[in-house]
Amino acid sequence: MRSFLLRLAVRWQPQHNDDEERAALALGPPPSPCPLQEEDGAAPPPLGTTHGVDDGSDGDLAAVNGAHLVEKWQSTTAAAKPQAWWSLVTAIVAPTRGVGVGLVITGFVLVAFLLAGTRSSSWPWIHLDYYSSAFQLRGGRGDSIRRPPHHVPSSVANLVPVPFSCSGNETHTSTSPLSAGACHRPHAAATSPSPSPSASAEPTSSERKRPAPSRCPAYFRYIHSDLSPWRNTGITRDAVERGRGRAAFRLVVLDGRAYVETYHRVFQTRDSFTLWGIAQLLARYPGRVPDLDLMFNCEDMPELRARDFPRPSEAPPLFRYCKDDATLDIVFPDWSFWGWPEVNIRPWAPLLQEMDNETRRLPWTEREPYAQWKGNPGVSAMRKDLLRCNVSDKMDWNARLFRQDWGAAIRRGFKNSNLAKQCTYRYKIFVQGRSWSVSEKYILACDSPMLLVATPYRDFFSRGLVAGKHYWPIDPAHKCPSVKFAVDWGNAHPAQAQRMAEQGSSFAREEMSMDYVYDYMLHLLTEYARLLRYKPTVPENAIELCPESLACTAQGRERQFMMESREKYVANYEPCTLPPPFTASELRDIAHREEEVFRKFLIF
Incomplete structure (x- = not known):
């Protein structure tokens, strides 16, 4: 906009x-x-x-x-x-x-x-x-002014709860927002209650009775715009790793599980609550986030000036909270949607x-x-x-x-x-x-x-x-x-x-609403993953990301806000439908x- x-x-x-x-x-x-x-x-x-x-x-x-x-x-x-x-x-x-x-x-x-x-x-x-x-x-x-509801709520009795349990064996260091050894649940893809959007299996009778998913808000169309520099060329491992010097952390999702390699801590708990939001997305839509590999910057100012990249596809794809018309950063929801304890x-x-x-x-x-x-x-x-x-x-x-x-x-x-x-x-x-x-x-x-x-x-x-x-x-x-x-x-x-x-x-x-915040995250990550030209691998120094790896060692308002924003049930509905890119005449x-x-x- x-x-x-x-x-x-x-x-x-x-x-x-x-x-x-x-x-x-x-x-x-x-x-x-x-x-x-x-x-x-x-x-x-x-x-x-x-x-x-x-x-x-x-x-x-x-x-x-x-x-x-x-x-x-x-x-x-x-x-x-x-x-x-x-x-x-x-x-x-x-x-x-x-x-x-x-x-x-x-x-x-x-x-x-x-x-x-x-x-x-x-x-x-x-x-x-x-x-x-x-x-x-x-x-x-x-x-x-009035949108139809994102989905028809189901009875709690029909929902699949998201497991959450702190064992007391988690270990936390100041070099990462995550605690090691906290994730002990089964493989996410094996426990998914519904197929991924790309699956072609015949829908069940209960699935056929569900209303059609809502149409995403219009601002979702800018997902296509943010990813357009790499639309024709795709994204290579080398392109991703060129963004390492600008990133606070690297996120890898592989076979439904997420891993984070931390490069440096950031102001307050921006990184912790950003990762908490990603962990909630994985809990809400298990098995639906595809394999991906990305770099994330948690600072204020957009950095990837378009003028520095005569060929936009040569810019390293870098996720952050904001951008302007002169930069190529990829915009992602900020940490405060899950709370700002400070x-x-x-x-x-x-x-x-x-x-x-x-x-x-x-x-x-x-x-x-x-x-x-x-x-x-x-x-x-x-x-x-x-x-x-x-x-x-x-x-x-x-x-x-x-x-x-x-x-x-x-x-x-x-x-x-x-x-x-x-x-x-x-x-x-x-x-x-x-x-x-x-x-x-x-x-x-x-x-x-x-x-x-x-x-x-x-x-x-x-x-x-x-x-x-x-x-x-x-x-x-x-x-x-x-x-x-x-x-x-x-x-x-x-x-x-x-x-x-x-x-x-x-x-x-x-x-x-948080329904659409999560859907924006899902669609953005899905469209980004489609551009990758390689199979992601888990970094050597990465720690697995799950709700327990963040919340179990958190204290005070940090723990309180994580519990307030925790996804308690797996979504039994489809995400909203992503609208197409803007045409030149529309722009x-x-x-x-x-x-x-x-x-x-x-x-x-």
Whole structure:
């Protein structure tokens, strides 16, 4: 998704190297125009006061340990000709030390224009009903607001339980997230309750009675796009091993069993919970994950720049959590879907249910009529610049921006830090972290319109989000007037604002349910395995992966979240049906309509 951000990626993408991810620790929090807040989740700041907290939902929270990430930004040629709305700015937005007179004057002119527009009962140039349906192109993007269920639930009595038992003989070392000697179950392929999708055996009578599998959400089509560099040539062992220097671990699946060779540990428990998710996939769909061999990088920044590989097929296939239009990395669901113990964020399934219950208790019309953001501004210039939009005694941009001291939050036991109870504003702002941010799914699920500050980075599901339907786009070069305009417009058109909120939260609940997260993983790994041109073998230093090899030696919240997200029964249904790749004409239509939407929403 967001092909319109290709040029923006060039302007905004920071320079980076491996050392940045492990930046030196600092004694204090990064500088910010917002002083720390005394209490998490406190009331909105009064005029003249600026505060800030972090939502605990960014893929780059080194600030938990007080780290200060230093970012370097690429320069932009002054002579470059503007080609799109984001090119109207002559300089890159950086952390703002002071607001220039020219910017203030320009801002007030824009606000005057926007406020004048809010008094009109007719907004002919923004028609959310149109943009909500504009991307319904032959199953391409923008599925209907209500999806059919992923599958028909079966009685527990008819389900096959997934065995789980800790023997007490597991041994754990600091060099690997896995414990050796923990996996003692029979061969996965021999215990599979149903044939793999490629099998041709005659279906049983019970299988014939099952409803047809659901169609996967539209964002699954990007699986084909991510793997396209190797579609014609295939993937050799040499190509995979060229990615070793960039990888945290190597995953091999052979005859239904998984093995992991660890190269280095990563920030917090990203690797542990990523591997836990893969172990749950193997437990849910035993025998269905084909033989494969892959390298996985757990850092923030995409690394495989397309410009470094004149022949894309020569790039090493490397799995990670995000990418942009200028890189060739393969996108995989991030660890937080199974929990983030360091910041007390529960696994996605129980947290999503809790958020749904909480949002029903506070209707949209009863929420604070402002746009809220809670995050760590120290990880990106984009976030630091957003803080200029906070309410003051001189200007109210309709934004309520908060910052949190994670060290203090940890010491207080995460008091008032439950994400499910933070959906108390009518609008929620999403702004990227160091690259992508895992906070997007939590913001989307709040049942408030998401005001998305345009970013070139995307994870596996965000490519299915449609501007004008699931979120309101915010111009990164004019954040403050863009936010004010969106809030004024939404408050003047509550029915349409609530429709956007419902579309976004429905996407989070239905198209991003764990059923579809696991199906995305299964389809991605299956399509990847088809490209391998060799038979994988188990690395010499690999440890077998199973739920016990991770959970049996885990403690505290790490163990708690693993148990909350453990797959307890084998799936007795088929995964969703993978849609075909995009055609060239569909991609052109998507790009054209995205441009149209952004020009309408960012007309000023």
